[in-house]
Amino acid sequence: MATRDVAVLQRIRARRREMAHSDPQAIEVQGTKSMTAADAYREDAHTSPAAKQIGFDPEEFGKAVGEAIRNAVEPLHKRIAVLESGGGKKAAGRCGLVFKGAFQRALDYEEGDVVTQNDRVYVAARAVSAGEGLREGMAGWVLMVKGVAQ
Structure with missing residues (x-):
């Protein structure tokens, strides 16, 4: 200075x-x-x-x-x-991630739904129709956490 x-x-x-x-x-x-x-x-x-x-x-x-x-x-x-305001995707009072429990093939899932299967946690990256499976790398699902005990 x-x-x-x-x-x-x-x-x-x-x-x-x-x-x-x-x-x-x-x-x-x-x-x-x-x-x-x-x-x-x-x-x-x-x-x-x-x-x-x-x-x-x-x-x-x-x-x-x-x-x-x-x-x-x-x-x-x-x-x-x-x-x-819900990340711009607020629908019917929905906001952010919603935990849905164990994955069930017979249910429809919305973007942001979180499910567990085989010690893993997945989040739906898009709407997933009933009947669509859940496997790592499958379109519509993103692996969030691996190795979680249920």
């Missing part, structure tokens, strides 16, 4: 300490000017030699950071909403 940057940081820290010990709403700066703590911080950021040299605008920087965070978090909010 450059010496001038260290000096700027030291001034900012000193000003923050000063603000912490005084009225947070109004402080005296240079003995003549009354301003809020936020105004003092903003003025220091605008008037420091390092900020002037690179054309740094803390308000624009704050807006850009806020927008970047919103853009990064928005897809997560959307995905959470989809998951909370």
